[in-house]
Amino acid sequence: MQAIAPEPIELHGAEAGLTPRRMVGIGLVVGLITIYGLAMIGGTMKAAQGNLVHLAPQTFYALLTLHGAGMISVVVLLTAVAHWYFLRNLLKLRVEVLLFSVVATVWGLLAAGAAVLGGGFGPGWTFLYPLPFIGTTWPAWSTGLFFIGVLFVGIGFAIFLLDILAGVIREYGGILQGLAFDTFFPKLRRPGKEVAPPTVIAATMVALDGLLTVAAGTVLVVALLARWASPTFPIDPLWIKNLTFFFGHTIANLTIYLSAGVIYAVLPAYTGRPWNTNKIYTLSWATSLLFVPWAWPHHLYMDFVQAPWLQLFGEASTYIATIPSAVVTIFGALLLVYRSNMRWRIGSVFFMAGLLGWLVGGIAAMLDATIPFNDVLHNTLWVPAHFHTYLLGGVFLFVIGFASYFVGEKAPPRAIVKVWEWLFFIGLVGFLLMFYAGGIDGVPRREATPPTPGPQLAAIATGFVVILLLGMTALLIEIWMRARRHAITGEGEGL
Amino acid sequence: MRSKPSFWYSVLAVLILLDVFGPALLGAGDPPLWLHHLEHAFLLAAGGGFGVLYARRHPKPYGDPGWLFAVIGLSAASLLLMLPDVYGNVDAFPVLHSLLHLAFVGIGYVGGYTAERYSPRSGVAWTLIVVMMGVITATGFGAPGPHV
Incomplete structure (x- = not known):
């Protein structure tokens, strides 16, 4: 009988060199620690x-800037x-x-962190022009350092995306094949090559839209850096606001x-069960590819100088971009799970719960992107909700x-894990509901001292944040302990 | 007899030469800023195209990731050259202006070549991205806009 050699487990301390698994492990640890701090x-x-605690307004707005910019960057990472890992x-x-x-990305985060914590840079993560330059309470160096940090995050993402795109072209022969258009036109397919799996389709879409986004983001940041270096550098506020939301919305x-x-x-x-590619996936992801970059105008409905056609196009694009890929993914996931004897582990529980979060958050986003709703909800707590x-x-x-999947989930979780999950x-849910309640009541967002009922809702939300952080801490410790245990036993990813 | 692609490459080369040396031969012009940005995007694209062609004529295996880092650096360099302050300082001197145009072609060429060396067709992707950046700059980079 032929023995099957186990896959090498790179998390073993004795293994030298940077293996893919070790690199992903490092990325996860760095990212999760950063998220924890930002939370x-x-x-x-x-x-x-x-x-419940006192923060000077300047400190509040500086922390708000770091929280927003940091979270987006680290979630991208x-x-x-x-x-x-799968590509x-x-x-x-x-x-x-x-x-x-x-x-x-880490250098970018450190630079942004130093600008905020050392200099007090605090115009918000959207750094809307001219806020970073006029009437500031922070030194000029922190403005420049923050934008250099953003540039670094963009460079990190661009490198990642270029490599993905190069990989897709190399392996599948072109972008159309990466998007699985060979399901419609089989002649496009390379001899002996299978159609691209859904993971690759998603990667191709992200690489294309992501590179467009980073290109716009680079123009944006270089313009702001030029304005920082030379106060006479002219900037059209409407142009740069459009660019800011094109970059910020799309990257998020x-x-x-x-x-x-x-x-x-x-x-x-x-x-x-396998998750196969078909024509519906191809069409859905192609639709998202085309329309995701055009959804940003829904952030500018209150800008009366914006061209009306752009506002309407932004509204329509929000719907067209979101619905197809969300529906095929969520519906596909439900079909995959239905009567499959799914093994419920931390990983599977969180993936299914995340799909629900995607759905609810997506519907709330589309409501806000609908112009009559936006008249009421614009800049209220509904947006952060x-x-x-x-x-x-x-x-x-x-x-x-x-x-959790990455460190291995062969054994069912300990009974106490259910408690951590419930806490989380x-x-x-409690934390999010307070945001929504504030939004419905018209409480403005980005306020250090919000009007009633903002403070009452924030006090209740703080209690939920404590519960959330308790559950999150316990779960991350649980996953970390499992990683350590599996590093000793040699157990790898998955089930 | 020349093949058709060679003919079009020659036409492109002549257009580039005209655009590069136009300022030196014809003196300083004053095109609108958006057109100036687009003109530079064209020079980048043309340079990128030639870089890709050269890399394809000398194919080598899957390149070192170092090529990718060079590509990113070149994209940023191209944008720095598009700062209107640079235009202002350079445009009054036709020879300098021509050299700036040559720099765009050079950046495009090296960028297209390095990206193509990293992986097949990446040079085309890079060239398109840089052109995209050029088009985005043409929408208002360095312009005060009508609302100020």
Whole structure:
């Protein structure tokens, strides 16, 4: 009988060199520690809004800036690392490129952190022009350092995306094949090559839209850096606001599509069923590819000088971009799970819960992007409600799910894990509901001292944040302990 | 007899030469800023195209990731050259202006070549991205806009 050699477990301390698995492990640890710190900052801000602790307004706005910019950057990093883990074999990707990407992102985060914590830079993560330059309470160096940090994050993401795109072209012969258009036109397919799996389709879409986004982001940041270096450098406020939201909205949005690529790879392992590509997937992802970059105008409905056609196009694009890929992914996941004897582990629980967060956050986002609703909800707590739902209640759950899958889940979790999960989800739902309640009541967002009932809702939300952080801490410790145990026993990823 | 692609490459080369040396031969012009940005995007694209062609004529195996880092650096360099302050300082001197145009072609060429060396068709992707950046700059980079 032929013995099957076990896959090498790179987490063994004796193994030298940077293996893909070790690199992904490093990315996960760095990202999760950063998220933890930024979540503590978020909880402190909530407590300050609820009058439970005191924060000077300048400090509040500086922390708000760091929380927003940091969370988006680190979520991009984590979802990219998780997606890369499944793409590395499909596209023959190189670990050095991921290393460079992670290092650039970390440098960017450190620079932004130094600008905020050392200099007090605090115009918000959207740094809307001219806020970073006029009437500031922070030194000029912190403005420049923050933008250099953003540039580094962009460079890190660009390197990652270029490598993905190069891999898709190399392995499948072109972008159309990466998007699985050979399901419609079989002649496009390389001889002997299978149609691209959904994970690769998602990667191709993210690479294309992501590179467009980073290109716009680079123009944006270079313009702001030029204005920082030379105060006479002219900037059209409307132009740069459009560019800011084109960059900011799209990059935040792409984290969900990176996560979808992870879901396509992981759920089949829990259900024992394959997730195949078909024409509906191809069309849905092509639609998202075309329309995701055009959804940003829904942030500018209150800008009366904006061209009306752009507002309407932005509204329509929001719907067209979101619905197809979300529906095929969520519906596909449900079909995969239905009667599959799914093995419920931390990973599978968090992936399924994350799909719910994606759905609820997505619907809340579309409501806000609908012009008559936006008349009422614009700049209220409804906005952070929706993006916390799909980022914290969606993408972050996928990240935890992936981390749990990554360290291995062969044995069922200990009974106490159920308690941690319940704590986490009760905290999460309660925290989000306070945001939504504030939005419905018209409480403005981004206020250090919000009007009534903002402080009351913030005080209750702080309690939920504490519960959420307790559950999150316990779960991350549980996953970490399992990683240590498996590093000794040699058990690898999955089930 | 020349093949058809060679003919078009020659036409492209002549257009580039005209655009590069136009300022030196014809003196300083004053095109609108958006057109100036687009003109530079064209020079980048043309340079990128030639870089890709050269890399394809000398194919080598899957390149070192170092090529990718060079590509990113070149993209940023191209944008720095598009700062209107640079235009302002350079445009008054036709020879300098021509040299700036040559720099765009050079960056495009090296960028297209390095990206193509990293992986097949990446040079085309890079060239398109840089052109995209050029088009985005043409929408208002360095312009005060009508609302100020």
